[in-house]
Amino acid sequence: MEAGTRFKVYCSQCREKVELPAEDFRLTLGRTPEQAHYSFGCPRCGAAVRKAAGAKIVEALTAAGVRTMRLVPVDG
Numbered sequence: 001m002e003a004g005t006r007f008k009v010y011c012s013q014c015r016e017k018v019e020l021p022a023e024d025f026r027l028t029l030g031r032t033p034e035q036a037h038y039s040f041g042c043p044r045c046g047a048a049v050r051k052a053a054g055a056k057i058v059e060a061l062t063a064a065g066v067r068t069m070r071l072v073p074v075d076g
């Protein structure tokens, strides 16, 4: 894990480009790669932004030590 990794992201709410440290992100993985997404709180407008995470983003966030949640079906 690399300490101090930062990511530049676009806020879909205020459309500002913001830079946040890895610990401000949350990665959520579903049963399929298409369900993967990441979320962060925008420091500019305070919006809770949620975006789809492609394989490369998942890899980068995981490598940076971002907290990961894995969704599993309740009624399997």
Ligand SMILES: [Zn+2]
Pocket (backbone or CB within 6 Å): 011, 012, 013, 014, 015, 016, 042, 043, 044, 045, 046, 047
């Ligand atoms: Zn924003």
